[in-house]
Amino acid sequence: MHFKRLYDIIFKNTLYIICLNLFDEMEELKMAKYVCTVCNWVYDEEIGYPEGGIAPGTKWEDVPEDFGCPLCGVGKDLFVKQED
Numbered sequence: 001m002h003f004k005r006l007y008d009i010i011f012k013n014t015l016y017i018i019c020l021n022l023f024d025e026m027e028e029l030k031m032a033k034y035v036c037t038v039c040n041w042v043y044d045e046e047i048g049y050p051e052g053g054i055a056p057g058t059k060w061e062d063v064p065e066d067f068g069c070p071l072c073g074v075g076k077d078l079f080v081k082q083e084d
Contacts (some may be wrong), residue, residue: 011013031044031045031046031057032045032058032059032081032082033045033081033082034058034078034079034080034081034082035079035080035081035082036069036071036072036074037068037074037078037079037080038069038072038074038078039071039072039074041050041069041071042082043058043060043063043071043079045057045058045060049070050068051070052070054067060076060079061079063076
């Protein structure tokens with residue numbers, strides 16, 4: 001009986017850890033939006049910025065460091081993640 005209980009505890013904890021890892025992976029896959037703090041232009045990861053050579057689905061961290069806001073020209077450092 002002792003081994004059955006131990007097995008149940010290990011099994012439940014393993015499932016819990018797997019679920020937490022899946023949740024973390026799902027959070028990473030979510031598309032976000034970033035807003036220019038100067039002019040409020042929005043970069044949407046889902047849409048990208050095809051006019052500027054940035055394909056749909058491009059994560060903000062993969063946007064080139066020399067990216068400039070299409071409206072006002074400021075750099076990535078002046079964008080903030082839009083909260084839901």
